[in-house]
Amino acid sequence: MKKSLERPGDAKTRINAAAIKIARIHAVVTTHPLREERIVVSHAGRHSESTFLIVVVEDQDGLHGYGEAATTLLWSGESAQTAKWMVDSVIAPQLTGATLDHPGAALAVMDKAIHGNPFTKSAIDTALWDLWAKRRGVPAWKLFGDREPVRSIPTRASIGAYPLEKTVMIAREFWTAGVRILKFKVGVSGLDDAGRLRSVREELGDEPVFTVDYNGAFRNAADAVRSIESLLPLKIALAEQPTHRERIGLMAEVRKQVEIPILADESIFTPDHLAEALDLDAFDILSLYPGKNGGFTRSLEMARTAFKADKPCVIGSNLETDLGQAAMAWLAAASAAFPVRQFACDLASSLYYAQPSVTQPLIVRNGEIIVPDGPGFGVTPVMVQS
Numbered sequence: 001m002k003k004s005l006e007r008p009g010d011a012k013t014r015i016n017a018a019a020i021k022i023a024r025i026h027a028v029v030t031t032h033p034l035r036e037e038r039i040v041v042s043h044a045g046r047h048s049e050s051t052f053l054i055v056v057v058e059d060q061d062g063l064h065g066y067g068e069a070a071t072t073l074l075w076s077g078e079s080a081q082t083a084k085w086m087v088d089s090v091i092a093p094q095l096t097g098a099t100l101d102h103p104g105a106a107l108a109v110m111d112k113a114i115h116g117n118p119f120t121k122s123a124i125d126t127a128l129w130d131l132w133a134k135r136r137g138v139p140a141w142k143l144f145g146d147r148e149p150v151r152s153i154p155t156r157a158s159i160g161a162y163p164l165e166k167t168v169m170i171a172r173e174f175w176t177a178g179v180r181i182l183k184f185k186v187g188v189s190g191l192d193d194a195g196r197l198r199s200v201r202e203e204l205g206d207e208p209v210f211t212v213d214y215n216g217a218f219r220n221a222a223d224a225v226r227s228i229e230s231l232l233p234l235k236i237a238l239a240e241q242p243t244h245r246e247r248i249g250l251m252a253e254v255r256k257q258v259e260i261p262i263l264a265d266e267s268i269f270t271p272d273h274l275a276e277a278l279d280l281d282a283f284d285i286l287s288l289y290p291g292k293n294g295g296f297t298r299s300l301e302m303a304r305t306a307f308k309a310d311k312p313c314v315i316g317s318n319l320e321t322d323l324g325q326a327a328m329a330w331l332a333a334a335s336a337a338f339p340v341r342q343f344a345c346d347l348a349s350s351l352y353y354a355q356p357s358v359t360q361p362l363i364v365r366n367g368e369i370i371v372p373d374g375p376g377f378g379v380t381p382v383m384v385q386s
């Protein structure tokens with residue numbers, strides 16, 4: 001991995017020219033139904049529609065930056081309604097009228113006022129990056145990128161914890177749509193995971209890359225190891241979050257005992273989680289995305305830390321719509337920490353939603369998302385008020 005490139009955080013020193021004065025912050029709750037056949041069932045529950053918050057930050061010149069809070073109660077303890085209350089009642093009163101010399105400056109204000117609530121903070125932070133780039137008339141990657149961006153990124157598609165026949169049916173649909181990396185939700189009691197994966201292998205052959213996501217199913221390392229080992233004959237490329245999110249040490253124990261890479265998701269939301277996981281040597285690959293990390297700024301910081309530690313990053317997802325996905329796609333496209341041809345990103349949520357959320361929907365072609373173009377992150381939300 002080449003390490004002489006400029007680090008993401010170094011961009012901060014280059015872009016102090018155009019300060020943002022925040023004139024207005026507006027937040028809208030939106031609901032996005034999933035296509036019936038794409039409803040996600042996992043150890044973390046059932047997800048049939050997404051109720052999210054769109055944040056619009058308007059600057060002194062009437063330009064708009066957009067961000068999305070992809071909230072779910074079971075994931076971060078946030079809902080669109082709690083996010084809206086915090087934006088309207090706490091964040092907007094403190095930031096309106098403020099002049100920022102960097103998009104990340106708002107995080108200090110938000111962190112001083114509110115503990116946690118990463119997706120809410122991320123919506124504001126991401127909107128500020130979008131606005132920051134639009135003020136300069138450039139795509140956002142020009143302000144943070146540490147490599148020439150790739151134009152498309154292989155995506156993983158997620159297959160819920162369904163019984164065998166439905167698992168095979170969904171896998172076949174994604175395969176037909178060109179997706180080559182399949183992520184199976186596993187570890188839900190009552191399902192024969194080995195049988196499910198075996199049936200998909202029999203149907204699709206050896207070519208698809210299989211990964212599995214336990215969503216923190218185990219509180220015991222031995223059980224996690226036993227489960228992963230039972231799936232190894234089916235050629236799984238990695239195991240995601242086998243142990244409970246708050247037991248990083250357990251994940252380190254599992255990692256020592258299995259031969260495939262461990263991808264950390266729920267256990268690593270923040271830079272502090274990342275520091276602890278690195279100390280414990282608890283993972284091989286890191287799942288990052290702005291909502292989980294509490295802001296695009298934080299994802300950049302964590303990507304830089306992981307890169308220095310030789311831990312490759314992938315984009316994870318809380319089923320962001322195209323509004324959230326655009327920023328995520330740009331993060332991976334222009335950051336050296338993301339070896340996108342080696343490890344696919346969870347950027348297929350366009351395939352899950354019944355209607356587009358932005359005026360120029362993202363394109364997934366042959367299993368790869370096309371990185372959008374244009375100033376900022378390149379997307380404008382379709383405002384559908386619930």
Ligand SMILES: [Mg+2]
Pocket residue numbers: 213215240241265266316
């Ligand atoms: Mg996951």
